[in-house]
Amino acid sequence: MADFGGDTDLEAFRQEARAWLEANFPASLKGKGSLATSEVRSDEPDLVAWRKAMGAKGWGTPTWPKEYGGGGLSPQQARVLLQEMTRMGAFNPLMFGMGVTMIGPTIMDYGTEEQRKKHLPPIVRGExxxxxxxxxxxxxxxxxxxxxxxxxxxxxxxxxxxxxxxxxxxxxxxxxxxxxxxxxxxxxxxxxxxxxxxxxxxxxxxxxxxxxxxxxxxxxxxxxxxxxxxxxxxxxxVGWTVGKRLLQHERASQTGASTGAKPPPPLSVVAKKYLELDGQGRISDLDLRTRLVKHEMDAKVHGLTLARAMAEAKGNNSPGNAASVLKNSATNVAQTRAELTLEIMGHQGLGWQGDAFTGEELESVRSWLFGKAMSIYGGSSEIQNNIVSKRILGLPDTTQST
Incomplete structure (x- = not known):
């Protein structure tokens, strides 16, 4: 790969990334990012081949040091790579389990050189x-x-x-x-x-x-x-310090940053498949239309805040305060979308099995149910609110007796 140091020629890197992705990403996997984010490491042949290719290139962990098998890319290059993956429906095949998002970064923070050399390369390769x-x-x-x-x-x-x-x-x-x-x-x-x-x-x-x-x-x-x-x-x-650091990495990974998979369509598009429209092609139900607009505004604000937090983290390996704020924001956006999706689909959003429901409809009800866990895992919403109020805003702890 060309050396993109200093003021990186991002357009040249974009062309290189695009060419490599087109040569290595299996077309059969287009838009199937859920295969990579499940808890189990899939043995689907094309996914195995894609995992090996990304692992060998180091682009599944694009900003990790090359000495441990990572891509050695700058944050700007990693962002370009993600854009190119999203454009062609590709995704990061190494997001199963917690090696890339939590354990690996924590080992880089606290591990000895021997521990890094032992544990990081197998994570990078998806092994x-x-x-x-x-x-x-x-x-x-x-x-x-x-x-x-x-x-x-x-x-x-x-x-x-x-x-x-x-x-x-x-x-x-x-x-x-x-x-x-x-x-x-x-x-x-x-x-x-x-x-x-x-x-x-x-x-x-x-x-x-x-x-x-x-x-x-x-x-x-x-x-x-x-x-x-x-x-x-x-x-x-002194493991409590290490444990807190891992939780910072976890919360940073749960803020909604994409793995390259194509984002779902806006709910306004989904709604027009199921609901009555007025003469101007708008959703007839004014109350629902208002709530959909509010949700899309919240999702946009979350995305912009995430982008700002990533820009502020340039050159700083420590997750900042935004991770605690964005975790709850991501939860709210995801859970609200799931609730609105089922409301839009009506009876079609209540199916569990059977030919009367599409795959999208069946997945929606399961996502709605599983999404309830988002406000619990990685630190409950209540705990996150306490962190924000006490550690970020500096508000007094009102639970203590006077």
């Missing part, structure tokens, strides 16, 4: 899948109450306890988990972040069914699971 072990049955929003413990056994640590809501654990090769390594320490201390190999008999995974049908969520049980010395990420007993 491994990661999950995150945070919540426990009695430690959800109050995560610092976690009780899964790691005991020093001389060669490393022995982990015993359980996690819940571990997304994609049934498919994962590795788990990044918070564990208690010093039970005598204060609540937020004595916690460490460990990289745990999921391929051992001391770990049992039980999927949790959801109303939407397929579920990514699991219970995960550790019964003296083994973690070697190089499985500790960051400092011993």
């Amino acid at each position: 491994v899948q990661w999950c995150v072990g945070y919540s426990e049955p009695n430690a959800g929003s109050d995560l610092a109450s976690l009780q899964t413990k790691a005991v020093d056994n001389g060669d490393g640590w022995t982990v015993t306890g359980s996690k819940i809501w571990t997304s994609g654990a049934q498919y994962s090769d590795w788990c990044g988990a918070l564990v208690r390594t010093d039970p005598s320490a204060k609540k937020h201390e004595g916690i460490s972040f460990m990289l745990i190999d999921m391929h051992q008999k001391q770990i049992e995974v039980r999927p949790i069914p959801l109303i939407a049908g397929a579920s990514p969520f699991c219970e995960t049980f550790f019964t003296e699971a083994k973690v070697p010395r190089d499985g500790l990420l960051g400092q011993l007993n």
Whole structure:
């Protein structure tokens, strides 16, 4: 690839990216970005070929350093690449699991050089899948109450306890988990972040069914699971800092930034397929029309704010305050769209199976149900509002007694 340093010739890079995508992206995958964002690493032949091509090029992790297999692109080049992928209906095939969005960036932040060289290249190539072990049955929003413990056994640590809501654990090769390594320490201390190999008999995974049908969520049980010395990420007993950093990366990844898949059509276009129109070709229901316009305005404002946050992050690897604001904004936009979609489709938006419903209609009801989880995972909406009010706006904590 040409060297685009300094004031990058973005148009030259655009032509190079376009030519490479046209030569390597399988036409059969056009517009099928959902194949890549599911929790499971698909073995569909064309998707496997696309994953290998993007992994070898490093463009599935475009801004990661080349020394770990990444693309080594500037943020501007990565944005051009995304634009070209979107234009042709291509997508990032490495978005399954949590390696690219959460674990990988956290390893770059806190890992030793040996840990980076061991774990990052397989993530870049799409060869491994990661999950995150945070919540426990009695430690959800109050995560610092976690009780899964790691005991020093001389060669490393022995982990015993359980996690819940571990997304994609049934498919994962590795788990990044918070564990208690010093039970005598204060609540937020004595916690460490460990990289745990999921391929051992001391770990049992039980999927949790959801109303939407397929579920990514699991219970995960550790019964003296083994973690070697190089499985500790960051400092011993200082894992709370590492864990918070991962959550920053998670929230940044949940703000609605595209993976290259073509965005869905505006709801006003969908509505005209199902609803009565007036003589001017507008939706007859004035109230619904007003709510659709408001939703499209909210979606546009969210997109512009996301673009501004990305521009402000230029040259700064630390997710900023906008990630906390945008997470709730993205949730509101997505959940409102799902609600309006079912209202527009009427009875056709209530189907679960059968030939009386199109694939789009069946997917809409499942998306509506699964979308309820958006305001819970990655930090509930209430917690995000507390973060915004106290840490960003500096408002007083009214929950404390005077």
